[in-house]
Each structure stands twice: as C-alpha cells, then as structure tokens.
Amino acid sequence: MIHLTNIDKYYDSKFQRTFVLKAVNLEVKEGEFLSIMRPSGSGKSTLLNIIGLLDEPSTGEYSLYDKSVLNLKEKAKVDYHRNFMGFIFQAYHLIEEMTVYENIETPLIYKGVKSHDRKAMVADLLDRFNMVAKKDLFPTQLSGGQQQLVGIARAIIGKPKLLLADEPTGNLQSVQGEMIMETLQELNKEGMTIIQVTHNEKFAEYGKRIIRLEDGIIRKDLINQIAHVPMIN
Amino acid sequence: MIKHFFTSMYRNIERDKMFTFINLTNLTIGFTTFILLGMVVSYEFNYDKSNKNFDRIYRVQTKQEDSYPTNYCTFSPAAIRYHLMADVPEVEKALIMREISAGQGSGQFFTLPSGAQLFEKYGYFTENAIFDIFTINIKEGNTTNALVEPSTIALSETLQQKLFPEGGAVGKQVVIGKRYPLTVTAVYADFPINSTMRPTYLVSISTYETLAERKGFRDDWTSIDNDNYVLLKKGTDPRLVDSKIKDAFKNVKNFEKSTPYLYPLSKHHLSPNGQSDTLVGLGILSLAGFLVLILSCVNFVNLSLANSTRRASEIGIKKVVGFPKKAIAAQFLTETVVVTIIAMIIGLFAAQAASPLMAQILEKNIEYRVFENGQLLLIVLFTGLLAGLLSGLYPAIVLSSYNPVKVLKGKLFVGTGKSLNLKKVLTATQFSISLFMLIVSFILYNHVNFILNKDLGFDNKNIIYSEVKVQDSIDFETIRQKLLQHPEIVDASFSSTIPFQGNIGGYVTWEGAAQDQREMISRNYVNYDFIPTYNLKMMAGRNFSKDYPSDNKSCIINETALKVFGWTDPIGKTITLFGTPYPVIGVVKDFHPYSVHNPIPSYVMFLGKEELTGSKLLTVRFTPGNEQKAQELVTRELEAFVPNDPFEFKDFKVIFYLDSAISFWQSLKRLFFMFSVVTLVVSSIGLFGLILFTTKRRTKEIGVRKVLGSSVFSIYRQLSYEVFAMLGGAILVACPAAILIYKTMPGAYKEPLSSLVFLVGIALIAIIAQMTISYHVIKIAVSNPVKALRYE
Structure with missing residues (x-):
C-alpha cells in the first residue's frame, strides 16, 4: 500500500545541511499495524507527516497503491485527507469550541454526507466508544483518555483505510494509554492499516511490526512474531 | 455546513467575550462615525433634490471680469429675464426673483392680528412661473394666476399660521411695512429644510413695479440685483445656452466685460458663487469618516491576527480532516462579514440615536433620518460588506494557509516574521490615522480661533x-x-x-x-x-x-x-x-x-x-455692559421720529457670528474635534488589544525571564521600542498629509502653520501609547511568574 523509497528530509542552513530523515525505505502493507519508535527529535513525526501528506520529502519517492503522491495538487491532497486517511495527535487537538458530537461530525461535513446520515454515523461511534452520555460535553470537560477517544472517533468516522497516530498516548496515564492502544488494535483487526509513532516500548508492542528510527535512519525493522499479550507486571 | 460555520462562530464569540467585546465596540464606533458623517454629507448633497426639475433648473449669474479677482455675482439684471431669455429657444421657462427688503438686508415687517410687528425674512418679489419651475406644494388657493396681479401675495404655511391662526387666508389682506396692503392668493407648504432658497412669502413682481414706480424695470440692464432662474428644455446642454447668451452685455455701456452664464441648481448649496468652502469641508469630513472606519477595520485585522493562535488547532484539524483551504478561508471571511454587519446594524441605530447631537453641533435645525435615506443605507451596506471582506480577507488567507503540521505543534508564529511585520505596518497605519486626525483638528481649531480673533480693523464690540x-x-x-x-x-x-x-x-x-x-x-x-x-x-x-x-x-x-x-x-x-x-x-x-x-x-x-x-x-x-439699556433707549428715541416705519435693533455680534464662513468653520471644528476624540478612542482600543494579545503570547517568556531575574524594565523597554518605531513611521505619513489639508483649506486669511500643532499631536499619541504599554507591563510585573509558567 505505502512505498517509501530513499526518502530524505533535510533543512539547509547557511553552512550545513541537517538531515531529519535519511535514505528511508519503507513498505507498509494493507492491514499492518506499524509502530515507529525512538526518542523525540529522531524524525518520527516528520516521517508520519510525509506519509500523511502534510509534509514533503526533500528527495525520494513516495507512492500509495503504486501511484506517486509527491507534488500533489492541494485538491488531490484534500481528497486523500478526506477519504483515505485519518489522524490522531498527542495533544488530541479537539476543537475546543465544539461539543464531542460536533467534533466527531466535523470530517463528514466536507465529505458531503447528509445531516441525517451524519447523525447515524456519529451515534454509532459514540455507542461503540461508550460516550453517548458525553456527546454534548465540551472537550475540556473530558479526561485525557476520553478526549483521545473522541480524537480516534473523529479520525475514523470517515472510514479511512489508513490511520496515522502521532504519539496517541503521549499525554495519557498508562491505564488510559492502554485503553487507547486496545482500541487501535481492535480497529486494526477490523482491517484498518495503522501507523503510530511512539517512544513508549510497551505501547509500541501493540503494533504488529516495529521500526526503530535513529537520527533519521531506520536502524531496526522487526515483525512481532508473537501476538501481543497484555503485560500485567 | 453553513450551520457548522455559524455554530463555530457562535461558540468562538461565546468563548472569548472580551475579545468579541473589544472587536465589536471597535467596529461599532467605526461604523457609527462613518454613518453619522455619511448622514451629514448625504444631507448636504441632497439639497434642492426635492425639485422634480432639479437637473434642469439654472440661475443666470453674472461674471464680471473687470473686477479683481473676477467677480461671480449670483444676480443678473431684470432685462435678462424679460429680453434675453425670451429669445433663447432652449429655455422652457424663465423666472425673476427679487428679495424683498426693508433696508439693506432681506425681510419685511408684517402686522400681526394683535397689531404688533412681525419681521419675516426671505420674502421674494416673483412671478407665477415659480410654481412651474420649482416643486411647490399648494395648500390653499391656486397657482394659475396667484402672482400675476399687483398687490398679491402667497404665504408659506408657517407664516400663514402666524398671520391667520384660524386659517382661511386666501382672499384676506395682509399689511407689510405698516403701509402696504396685499391680498393673499395662495398658501403653500414650506420649502423643505434642505432647499437653498426657502421663501416664506412670495409677492407678485408687478407689485414691485407699481410700488417702487419702476416703469423701466423690465428693460434695466445695469442693476445687477435679481435672481433670474431658467428651466431648460429636456436634454439641453447648458453650455449651448451659455454660448448663446455670452454676448448679452456687449452693448451695455460700462458692462462690456460682464458675461451672463448659467449656474446649475445642483451647485447652489455646495459651492455657492463658486466658493468651495462647503465642498472642501464636506470632503474633509468624508475623509474623516472613511479614516475612522479604516482605522477600526485595521484594528479588526490586527486583533484577528493576534487572536488567531487561539484558533490554530481548529484550523489545523480542519485541514487534516480534509477541509479545503477555500472552505477555511470562507469560514473566517463569513465570520468577519457577519461581525461587521452586526456592527454596522448597531452603528445604524447608534447613529440615528446620536443624530440630534449632530444637528446641535452643526447648529442646524435638521432631523436626520438614517432609515429613510435609501441612498445612504445602500452606501453603508456596500461599505459594510466591503469593509468586512477586506478586513476578513487577509486574516482568512493567512489563517487558512497555515501549515497544519506547524499549527498543531503550536509553532504558529515561530519563524514567520512576515505576519508580524504586517502587524507592524497596520499599527503604524493606525498611528498615522490618529495622528493625522489629531493634527487636522488642531489646525481647524487654530483656524477658527484665528478668524474669530482676527483683528477686523474696527471695534465690533458694544x-x-x-x-x-x-x-x-x-x-x-x-x-x-x-x-x-x-x-x-x-x-x-x-x-x-x-x-x-x-x-x-x-x-x-x-x-x-x-x-x-x-x-x-x-x-x-x-x-x-x-x-x-x-x-x-x-x-x-x-x-x-x-x-x-x-x-x-x-x-x-x-x-x-x-x-x-x-x-x-x-x-x-x-x-x-x-x-x-x-x-x-x-x-x-x-x-x-x-x-x-x-x-x-x-x-x-x-x-x-x-x-x-x-x-x-x-x-x-x-x-460696555449696557447693551440691553442702549437697545431700549435707542428704540424709544427713534420710534418718536419714525412712528410709521418699523425697525428693529440688533447686536452687531449676531451678524458677526452668523457670518457663514465663521459658523461653517466652527461647526467643522467641533465635528472634527469630536471625531479626533473618537479616533483616539478607537486607536487606543486597537493598541490595548494588540498589546494585550502580544503580552498574552509572551506570558511564558516573561515568566521565564522573571524567574531568571530579568527586570521588568527590559520587557518594558522592548515593547516601547517596537511601539515607538511604528510611531516614527506614522509621523512621516501623517504630518505631510495634514499639511496638505491645511493647504487645500479655502480662505484668504489663514494662520501660518505652527510646529506646536504637530508636536502636541505627536506627544498626545506617544502618551497614550506609553500608558497602554505601562498598563500591561505593570500587570505582568505584579503577576506571579509561577502562574505564567503554568499557562497552557
């Protein structure tokens, strides 16, 4: 599904070129749950942004379903964002002036989904995440975990094929983090391709495959052989 | 989707009430000012328009080139009416009007039912054609031959009510000047207040010919003392008529260098006699109106940009979930336009409420009606939309093109020096406008004082x-x-x-x-x-x-x-x-x-x-001090000499202050002063808002600095430095512009510009800027740095 070939991302300052990503080659198949690991500043987010078409690589090739998606026009990008991928963020980035319901509904508005259908779709998700009672609350009235659930609901309401999560648990306590990870895992089981960026070993292991990124270079790429067993220790 | 826009807007408004309040106040002041001035200007521009023949009415005036400077006399000889105009085929109707006077000024005494004398100004000897040329509403009597016979008079409704309170004036007699009985033939509705000429009574010109024993009146080419009006046929070019009549005086001895010419009714009020005072004054006022509106729009843009950090995550998310750039821009634009329209509507009501004050300032007995002035409403609506679009456009473009990656990381303004620079330019614009308004109002103030206190060369007191x-x-x-x-x-x-x-x-x-x-x-x-x-x-x-x-x-x-x-x-x-x-x-x-x-x-x-x-x-x-007594004494003594001739003593000060130039410039001064105060308020709001948001954004930085032991003074110095750099730019723009206004001000005598005018203006703006900065810095200084660091 995703093909990254020799991706470089660098910034030129006066005397030197700083690489954020260097010669990244990555293939992600449909239905994968990929965790990108390692400390902040190693270019994980940049990689995710490039995959999410929010940023462009300096050099290299990127194709989705064998179609190059570099130098896309604004309109085409918007189309991918609308119909193909969803995003989750560390800081949730819910719109504070809007209720839970309205936040989840937002992506549908520009997809041209009718108001009546929107209601049904949002209601379904609220039900699934056990948040029906909270639908008229504002984000600030929710706990971090709940906010991130809303974030996930918003990301998946458009039924994207690819879900990109940038440190989805970074601001959460571990119990809430686990809840979020389990939700993601479940979505993956239903067939959604997920790429997450994390610096948390434990949460990285929810992924079926883990990549370690160091100084912009993929150091390790391992497939989880064992199905994940929640650790209780 | 539209619903979504409005929900989003409503919530934003609700969430930051202070911001909304500042913004709305600012815009409302801008609109109120603009509408008020628009009201005045539109009123002045609509003079005489109640005449159906407005476009076709001209006064025949006389240009006297052998006088220095060339004299443009509003009058022309009677022969123009009776001979010249009768021969021009393009003239549909010609009319003579001759102001009635008891002495040198206009007016006559009427004997009231009580026997007392009533002095009424603005009476004219004229003829029946006045009813055909001007649009006059007849209340009583008829117009077919109301002003044909000698000793006939038509009264305005107001005068009729004074003379015949019980009504039924037509056919009755009035006595003017204690000796001339005239028969009332018609009563007409008062001329609208915004008419250049508002006759309170009309007497047939034949009355004048018989009473003044002016047999040769109609053939007189040398007494240039009549208002001659013509109604041109539809579609006639007045220049054609001008060319036909230009040689009329050729054979009149001593008048060879005089030329009659047509002066359109549309110019009678705005530039009477070619004098441009009113036009220049209205121009200055319109400029002021636009400037205040622009000022508040600039504020609006400034505040929107300053506040946009708050909207950052909303923008970022919307982009990420696939809202096209256009939709986000449209959303911000809609918001701006809606807020602007709200401000405009409040402004309309506020302006209507403030209009009596306006009439008072202008010393005009006018009732302004904003909601009945379709033309004005249209202009206001158009300007409102335009202002909304223009002030929304830039923020909309800037906000909608934010890179979502940066926005969502909270790096909105880091490294994008561009928008900050624009903000500086906008603030400098604000300073320029306020400074300009301030200096111009000082100049006007000085000018009025100058003409009021100018040595007249004679003692006008007592x-x-x-x-x-x-x-x-x-x-x-x-x-x-x-x-x-x-x-x-x-x-x-x-x-x-x-x-x-x-x-x-x-x-x-x-x-x-x-x-x-x-x-x-x-x-x-x-x-x-x-x-x-x-x-x-x-x-x-x-x-x-x-x-x-x-x-x-x-x-x-x-x-x-x-x-x-x-x-x-x-x-x-x-x-x-x-x-x-x-x-x-x-x-x-x-x-x-x-x-x-x-x-x-x-x-x-x-x-x-x-x-x-x-x-x-x-x-x-x-x-000195005996005005009342002197008036009584003189009246009593003189009455003994002239029991049969009415007269009335007046204080000389009255004519001096009624002098049109003085009252005009005084009104202008008062208006402008009021609006420069408004400007100051608006720009203070802007400055206050701007610094408020700047310091808000810097709260963390300032907190860190405080923890590190940096002095509040260095923060203060930095803020001041920025503000004063902008003020410097403003001085360069505002001062030359104000000088330009001074130069276009009409009048033979002007006080030389004093540098004090500029210095005081600059000082005042600087003080306001200083005060605003100080307020915020003090607020920060007394705040707890820990609190600041906990921000976010």
Missing part, C-alpha cells in the same frame, strides 16, 4: 445696528444729539452699508490709471460719524468734517484701494465714479467689510446727506 427705511426725511444730527444725551450712548452714525452687512459695488477710474483701466470697488455712503463710531483708524489725511463744505464731493479710500491705485501721496488725488471726480481726503487702515474669509476689497467712502431718508443702516455705540 455696537447695535438697525435697518431703517424712512419715508420722509429727518435731520440726523437732531436724532444723534437726542441719543447722545444718554450717558450710555457713546456715538451714533448712519451709512448705506455696515461691515458684514450689505455691499454696493461700482467701477472707478483714478488719477494715473491707464486708458481703459477700471476697478470694481465697494462703496459706502456714510455720515460724519461713521469712522469714529466704528473706531476705524486713519492712515493718512482726515475724516469728513463739517468744517469743509466741499467734503460732500470728496472721498476716503482704504489701504487696499491705495495699493491698487498705486499712489504714494494719495491726499488730493482724484478717483472718478460714474463720470464724477472725487478728490481723496483720507485713507483708512484696512478693515474687513465682509466675511474674514474673503480678501479685503478696494473700499471707498463717500459722504451722504446728513439726513435720514430711504433705506439706511443706523449704528449706535454704547458703553
């Missing part, structure tokens, strides 16, 4: 005057001696004109003049006491004196005339008026015979007969 029209002839010295018996009376004189009241022109030649050299002078027939009564200063020679019997064949000229004639030794030189030579016996220092707005003309005084007869202006000087 004088009362009256127009008297005496049928018989009374020895003036007898009256004068009688008056002088009272210790309150200092002096008394009579003359055919007095300063600011009346004007008689005439062409003279003088000793040493070239062959065909002539000069239009102002002449005045005075008595021996005129110069002492007005405290005119002699420059050379002497006043008229009874010791010199030949003085009734001599004259006194003013300083300007002396310069024009080019004499070094004026005494004994002669000037020639209508073929008669008059030797000069004295020169008076220049004084203002008309409005201080106009240059002082060449002025010549002749000695009149020492008897009160015909129409004269009587001036009495009294001892």
Whole structure:
C-alpha cells in the first residue's frame, strides 16, 4: 500500500545541511499495524507527516497503491485527507469550541454526507466508544483518555483505510494509554492499516511490526512474531 | 455546513467575550462615525433634490471680469429675464426673483392680528412661473394666476399660521411695512429644510413695479440685483445656452466685460458663487469618516491576527480532516462579514440615536433620518460588506494557509516574521490615522480661533445696528444729539452699508490709471460719524468734517484701494465714479467689510446727506455692559421720529457670528474635534488589544525571564521600542498629509502653520501609547511568574 523509497528530509542552513530523515525505505502493507519508535527529535513525526501528506520529502519517492503522491495538487491532497486517511495527535487537538458530537461530525461535513446520515454515523461511534452520555460535553470537560477517544472517533468516522497516530498516548496515564492502544488494535483487526509513532516500548508492542528510527535512519525493522499479550507486571 | 460555520462562530464569540467585546465596540464606533458623517454629507448633497426639475433648473449669474479677482455675482439684471431669455429657444421657462427688503438686508415687517410687528425674512418679489419651475406644494388657493396681479401675495404655511391662526387666508389682506396692503392668493407648504432658497412669502413682481414706480424695470440692464432662474428644455446642454447668451452685455455701456452664464441648481448649496468652502469641508469630513472606519477595520485585522493562535488547532484539524483551504478561508471571511454587519446594524441605530447631537453641533435645525435615506443605507451596506471582506480577507488567507503540521505543534508564529511585520505596518497605519486626525483638528481649531480673533480693523464690540427705511426725511444730527444725551450712548452714525452687512459695488477710474483701466470697488455712503463710531483708524489725511463744505464731493479710500491705485501721496488725488471726480481726503487702515474669509476689497467712502431718508443702516455705540439699556433707549428715541416705519435693533455680534464662513468653520471644528476624540478612542482600543494579545503570547517568556531575574524594565523597554518605531513611521505619513489639508483649506486669511500643532499631536499619541504599554507591563510585573509558567 505505502512505498517509501530513499526518502530524505533535510533543512539547509547557511553552512550545513541537517538531515531529519535519511535514505528511508519503507513498505507498509494493507492491514499492518506499524509502530515507529525512538526518542523525540529522531524524525518520527516528520516521517508520519510525509506519509500523511502534510509534509514533503526533500528527495525520494513516495507512492500509495503504486501511484506517486509527491507534488500533489492541494485538491488531490484534500481528497486523500478526506477519504483515505485519518489522524490522531498527542495533544488530541479537539476543537475546543465544539461539543464531542460536533467534533466527531466535523470530517463528514466536507465529505458531503447528509445531516441525517451524519447523525447515524456519529451515534454509532459514540455507542461503540461508550460516550453517548458525553456527546454534548465540551472537550475540556473530558479526561485525557476520553478526549483521545473522541480524537480516534473523529479520525475514523470517515472510514479511512489508513490511520496515522502521532504519539496517541503521549499525554495519557498508562491505564488510559492502554485503553487507547486496545482500541487501535481492535480497529486494526477490523482491517484498518495503522501507523503510530511512539517512544513508549510497551505501547509500541501493540503494533504488529516495529521500526526503530535513529537520527533519521531506520536502524531496526522487526515483525512481532508473537501476538501481543497484555503485560500485567 | 453553513450551520457548522455559524455554530463555530457562535461558540468562538461565546468563548472569548472580551475579545468579541473589544472587536465589536471597535467596529461599532467605526461604523457609527462613518454613518453619522455619511448622514451629514448625504444631507448636504441632497439639497434642492426635492425639485422634480432639479437637473434642469439654472440661475443666470453674472461674471464680471473687470473686477479683481473676477467677480461671480449670483444676480443678473431684470432685462435678462424679460429680453434675453425670451429669445433663447432652449429655455422652457424663465423666472425673476427679487428679495424683498426693508433696508439693506432681506425681510419685511408684517402686522400681526394683535397689531404688533412681525419681521419675516426671505420674502421674494416673483412671478407665477415659480410654481412651474420649482416643486411647490399648494395648500390653499391656486397657482394659475396667484402672482400675476399687483398687490398679491402667497404665504408659506408657517407664516400663514402666524398671520391667520384660524386659517382661511386666501382672499384676506395682509399689511407689510405698516403701509402696504396685499391680498393673499395662495398658501403653500414650506420649502423643505434642505432647499437653498426657502421663501416664506412670495409677492407678485408687478407689485414691485407699481410700488417702487419702476416703469423701466423690465428693460434695466445695469442693476445687477435679481435672481433670474431658467428651466431648460429636456436634454439641453447648458453650455449651448451659455454660448448663446455670452454676448448679452456687449452693448451695455460700462458692462462690456460682464458675461451672463448659467449656474446649475445642483451647485447652489455646495459651492455657492463658486466658493468651495462647503465642498472642501464636506470632503474633509468624508475623509474623516472613511479614516475612522479604516482605522477600526485595521484594528479588526490586527486583533484577528493576534487572536488567531487561539484558533490554530481548529484550523489545523480542519485541514487534516480534509477541509479545503477555500472552505477555511470562507469560514473566517463569513465570520468577519457577519461581525461587521452586526456592527454596522448597531452603528445604524447608534447613529440615528446620536443624530440630534449632530444637528446641535452643526447648529442646524435638521432631523436626520438614517432609515429613510435609501441612498445612504445602500452606501453603508456596500461599505459594510466591503469593509468586512477586506478586513476578513487577509486574516482568512493567512489563517487558512497555515501549515497544519506547524499549527498543531503550536509553532504558529515561530519563524514567520512576515505576519508580524504586517502587524507592524497596520499599527503604524493606525498611528498615522490618529495622528493625522489629531493634527487636522488642531489646525481647524487654530483656524477658527484665528478668524474669530482676527483683528477686523474696527471695534465690533458694544455696537447695535438697525435697518431703517424712512419715508420722509429727518435731520440726523437732531436724532444723534437726542441719543447722545444718554450717558450710555457713546456715538451714533448712519451709512448705506455696515461691515458684514450689505455691499454696493461700482467701477472707478483714478488719477494715473491707464486708458481703459477700471476697478470694481465697494462703496459706502456714510455720515460724519461713521469712522469714529466704528473706531476705524486713519492712515493718512482726515475724516469728513463739517468744517469743509466741499467734503460732500470728496472721498476716503482704504489701504487696499491705495495699493491698487498705486499712489504714494494719495491726499488730493482724484478717483472718478460714474463720470464724477472725487478728490481723496483720507485713507483708512484696512478693515474687513465682509466675511474674514474673503480678501479685503478696494473700499471707498463717500459722504451722504446728513439726513435720514430711504433705506439706511443706523449704528449706535454704547458703553460696555449696557447693551440691553442702549437697545431700549435707542428704540424709544427713534420710534418718536419714525412712528410709521418699523425697525428693529440688533447686536452687531449676531451678524458677526452668523457670518457663514465663521459658523461653517466652527461647526467643522467641533465635528472634527469630536471625531479626533473618537479616533483616539478607537486607536487606543486597537493598541490595548494588540498589546494585550502580544503580552498574552509572551506570558511564558516573561515568566521565564522573571524567574531568571530579568527586570521588568527590559520587557518594558522592548515593547516601547517596537511601539515607538511604528510611531516614527506614522509621523512621516501623517504630518505631510495634514499639511496638505491645511493647504487645500479655502480662505484668504489663514494662520501660518505652527510646529506646536504637530508636536502636541505627536506627544498626545506617544502618551497614550506609553500608558497602554505601562498598563500591561505593570500587570505582568505584579503577576506571579509561577502562574505564567503554568499557562497552557
């Protein structure tokens, strides 16, 4: 599904070129749950942004379903964002002036989904995440975990094929983090391709495959052989 | 989707009430000001438009090129109406109007039912065509021959109510000037307030011809003292008519250099006589209105940008979930336009509420009606939309093109120096506008003070005057001696004109003049006491004196005339008026015979007969503080001499302050002062908001600095430095612009610009800026740094 070939991302300052990503080659198949690991500043987010078409690589090739998606026009990008991928963020980035319901509904508005259908779709998700009672609350009235659930609901309401999560648990306590990870895992089981960026070993292991990124270079790429067993220790 | 826009907007408004309040107040002030000024300007521009024939009505005026400067006289001779206009096929109707006067000024006395005398201004001798040319609403009687017969009069409704409170005026008689009975033939609705000419009564021109025994009136080419109007046929180019009538005076002796020309009704109010005061004034006002609106829009843009950090995550998310850039821009634009429209609507109501204040400032008896002025509403709506779009466009473009990656990481403004620079430019614009308004209002203030306090060349205090029209002839010295018996009376004189009241022109030649050299002078027939009564200063020679019997064949000229004639030794030189030579016996220092707005003309005084007869202006000087008493005394004494002729003494101050130039500039000064205060308020709001948001954004930085032990002073210094750099730019823009306004201000006499005007303006703005900065810095200084660091 995703093909990254020799991706470089660098910034030129006066005397030197700083690489954020260097010669990244990555293939992600449909239905994968990929965790990108390692400390902040190693270019994980940049990689995710490039995959999410929010940023462009300096050099290299990127194709989705064998179609190059570099130098896309604004309109085409918007189309991918609308119909193909969803995003989750560390800081949730819910719109504070809007209720839970309205936040989840937002992506549908520009997809041209009718108001009546929107209601049904949002209601379904609220039900699934056990948040029906909270639908008229504002984000600030929710706990971090709940906010991130809303974030996930918003990301998946458009039924994207690819879900990109940038440190989805970074601001959460571990119990809430686990809840979020389990939700993601479940979505993956239903067939959604997920790429997450994390610096948390434990949460990285929810992924079926883990990549370690160091100084912009993929150091390790391992497939989880064992199905994940929640650790209780 | 639209619902989504509005929900989002509503929530944003609700969430940050302070921001919304500042923004809305700011915009509302801008709109209120704009609408108020629009109201005034539109009112002035709609003068005389109630006439259906507005576009086709012209007054025939006379251009006199042998006067310096070229004189544009609103009057023309009666023959123009009866001969010239009758021969021009493009003229549909011609009309003569002649202001009725009891003396030099306009007006006549009516006998009220109680027997008392009522002085009514603005009466005209005219003819029936007035009903065809002007749109006049008849209340009673008919118009087919209302003003044909001699001794017929048509009354305005207001006058009819005074004279015939019980109604049914048509067919009844009114007595004017205590002696002339006239028959009422019609009653018409009062002319609208915004008409240049508002006759309170109309008397048939044939009345004038019989009463004044002016048989040759219709063939008179030389008395330029009538208002002649014409109604041109539809589609006629007035220039064509101008070219046909331009040679009319060719064969009239002494008038060869005069040309009649058409002056459209549309210009009668705005530039009467080609004088541009009103237009310039309205121009300055419109400019002020636009500036205040622009100022508040700039504020709006500034505040929106400053506040946009708060909207960052909303924008980022929307982009990420696939809202096109256009939709986000449209959302912000919609928000701006809606807020602007709300402000506009509040502004409309506020302006309507404030309109009586406006009328008071302008000293006009006007009821402004914003909601009935379709034209104005349209302009306001258009400007409102435009202002909303323009002030929304930039923030919309900037906000919608934020890179979502950066936005969502909270790195909105880091490294994008561009938008900050624009903000600086906008703030500098604000400073420029406020400074400009402030300086211009100082300039106007100075100008008004200047013309009010200008040395008129005569003593205008402690004088009362009256127009008297005496049928018989009374020895003036007898009256004068009688008056002088009272210790309150200092002096008394009579003359055919007095300063600011009346004007008689005439062409003279003088000793040493070239062959065909002539000069239009102002002449005045005075008595021996005129110069002492007005405290005119002699420059050379002497006043008229009874010791010199030949003085009734001599004259006194003013300083300007002396310069024009080019004499070094004026005494004994002669000037020639209508073929008669008059030797000069004295020169008076220049004084203002008309409005201080106009240059002082060449002025010549002749000695009149020492008897009160015909129409004269009587001036009495009294001892300070005795105005009331003097008025009573003089009225009582004079009544004994002229029991049959009505008169009324007035304080000289009245005509001085009623002088159109003075009242006009005074209104303008007051208006402008008010609006520069508004400007200051608006820009303070802007500055306050801007610094509020800047410091909010910097709270964390400042907190860290404080923890590290940095002084509040360094923060203060940095903020001040930024603000004063912008102020510097503003000075460079505002000062030249204000100078330009000063230069376009009409008027023969202007006070030289003083640098104080600029310094005070700059100082005031600087103080306000300082105060705003100080307020915020103090707030930060006393705040707890820990709190600041916990922010977010």
